[in-house]
Amino acid sequence: MKRNLSMNRYFTAVSAENKPKYRFDGKTKAHWLRWHKALLPAVKASLGRMPAKVPINAEVQAQWQEDGLNKQRIIFDVEKHLSAVAYLFWPSNVSGKVPAILACHGHGNYGKDAVMGNRSSPDIAADIADHNYDYGLQMAKAGYAVIAIDWRGFGERDDRRKPNFANNYFENDPCSANLLRATLMGQTPLGMNVHDGMVALDYLCSRKFVDTENIGVMGLSYGGTMTTFMSIVDQRIKAADIICYSDRFADFAMRDNNACGVQVTPDLYSLCDVPDLQGLIAPRPLLVEIGTYDNCFMVDSAMSCFHEVEKIFLAAGKRDLLELDLFEGGHRWGANKSRAFFDRHLKG
Numbered sequence: 001m002k003r004n005l006s007m008n009r010y011f012t013a014v015s016a017e018n019k020p021k022y023r024f025d026g027k028t029k030a031h032w033l034r035w036h037k038a039l040l041p042a043v044k045a046s047l048g049r050m051p052a053k054v055p056i057n058a059e060v061q062a063q064w065q066e067d068g069l070n071k072q073r074i075i076f077d078v079e080k081h082l083s084a085v086a087y088l089f090w091p092s093n094v095s096g097k098v099p100a101i102l103a104c105h106g107h108g109n110y111g112k113d114a115v116m117g118n119r120s121s122p123d124i125a126a127d128i129a130d131h132n133y134d135y136g137l138q139m140a141k142a143g144y145a146v147i148a149i150d151w152r153g154f155g156e157r158d159d160r161r162k163p164n165f166a167n168n169y170f171e172n173d174p175c176s177a178n179l180l181r182a183t184l185m186g187q188t189p190l191g192m193n194v195h196d197g198m199v200a201l202d203y204l205c206s207r208k209f210v211d212t213e214n215i216g217v218m219g220l221s222y223g224g225t226m227t228t229f230m231s232i233v234d235q236r237i238k239a240a241d242i243i244c245y246s247d248r249f250a251d252f253a254m255r256d257n258n259a260c261g262v263q264v265t266p267d268l269y270s271l272c273d274v275p276d277l278q279g280l281i282a283p284r285p286l287l288v289e290i291g292t293y294d295n296c297f298m299v300d301s302a303m304s305c306f307h308e309v310e311k312i313f314l315a316a317g318k319r320d321l322l323e324l325d326l327f328e329g330g331h332r333w334g335a336n337k338s339r340a341f342f343d344r345h346l347k348g
Contacts (some may be wrong), residue, residue: 008257015254015269022272024279024312032282032315039272040280043232046265047191048182051079058203061085065092067117069140078199085156086149086200087116089140090209097211099346100145100204102197102237103136104219104226107175107260111155112136112148115223132333135218135243142339143347144216147204151193151226153178153262179261189262190229197230205236212236214346220244220333221296225263228274231281239285239345241338242278244294244331246302246309249273258296275305279312285321285345286313289334296331321345 004010022039026032056076063072069089077083090098105115108131110124117137119125128134140146150157153174160174178189205212216239219227224245231240249269253259278286288309290302306324313322323341327334 008255011254012250015250018250018269020270020272020276022276024276024308024315026315027311028315029317032312036280036282036316039276040232042271043265043268043277043280046188046268046271047194047229047233048187048265049185050191051082051187051195053195053199053202054078054080056199056203058206067137067141068092070094074203076199076203078196082152084149084196084200085112086147086203087112087136088145088147088204088207089116089137090145091140091143094209097209098143098145099214099216099342100147100210100212101136101139101342101346102201102204102215102217102230103139103146103148104197104217104223104230105148105151105154106131106133106219106221106223107262108154109158111150111158113155115219116146116148131220131331132329132335133220135220135333135335135338138335139218139338139342142343144342145204145207145210147200149196149200151222151262152189152196173261175261177261179264183266188265190225190265193226193262194229194233197226198234201234201236211346214238214348216240216342216346218243218338218342221331222260222263228277228281231284231286232277237284239287239342240281241287241289241341243289243333244291244297245274246278246288246290246305247274247297248301248305251301252297273305273308275308275312278305278309282313282316283318283321285323285341287323287325287337287341289325289327289337291327291329291331291334293328293330299326 058076115136117134218241220243224242325337
């Protein structure tokens with residue numbers, strides 16, 4: 001009898017035998033409707049107990065004009081014991097209402113600052129250059145009201161940036177530490193971040209210059225995870241751009257161990273796979289960006305994921321609303337189709 005002592009081999013073997021309950025295998029719109037009706041509430045439930053909303057008590061801490069934009073730094077409350085800081089940019093020559101975008105940052109050191117184009121330090125500027133990361137700033141320049149916040153544990157909400165903080169376990173892996181503590185309370189960091197994203201949209205929709213009927217979401221890497229889940233949970237989102245987050249749980253999470261505590265929910269892989277999550281966005285428009293040299297989400301499994309999403313959109317009768325940008329490059333924003341995609345679906 002061949003025995004195994006490796007946990008990596010164990011999870012790879014278990015995932016090879018895993019049969020998610022709601023993997024899409026239909027062909028017709030009736031199949032899609034039944035599948036969508038069954039999977040959607042199950043995915044929402046996996047996010048755990050969501051925080052209770054409170055009055056957001058928004059405060060504009062600073063405002064200035066630059067790049068032809070109005071720019072504001074805003075702080076607001078997301079729940080009883082926690083606040084969030086946001087940047088909100090919109091065209092300074094706006095007359096009437098403009099469509100809006102929630103720009104989701106990825107798993108990095110600078111949170112919202114990178115996606116909103118803050119180049120105040122060489123390190124942030126290098127991060128933006130490496131990942132073509134400032135899509136929030138670029139979409140604001142393209143005529144959108146764009147909001148970005150720090151997800152929990154990132155940017156200004158990263159306890160490692162606080163003075164006199166000494167906790168080596170948390171410092172080494174804050175995502176796992178937050179997952180452990182949230183799990184004790186029946187919650188998940190992913191669910192908490194979705195809640196915060198919804199509060200950010202609440203604030204965005206309160207601004208008189210925002211066209212609340214035309215809101216999009218976009219994000220790179222973990223920002224792609226957030227784009228996926230925000231689109232699933234919040235129907236105010238009318239179009240989504242998922243950047244370099246296409247893959248299979250068996251590959252990036254189980255085989256490569258390329259996942260962290262903010263990307264997963266309990267029981268999720270027993271319910272579905274990543275293509276199913278992205279397929280839940282149908283019948284709304286979806287742009288998927290895949291880098292040919294992405295070393296986080298490899299192109300072969302990324303394309304396999306896309307083709308499964310394609311089958312779901314086809315069954316839903318909405319294949320024309322699914323777009324692919326397969327670009328030559330690594331783990332970064334391709335920037336080839338985003339503006340035209342959002343212009344088509346949010347500006348009409």
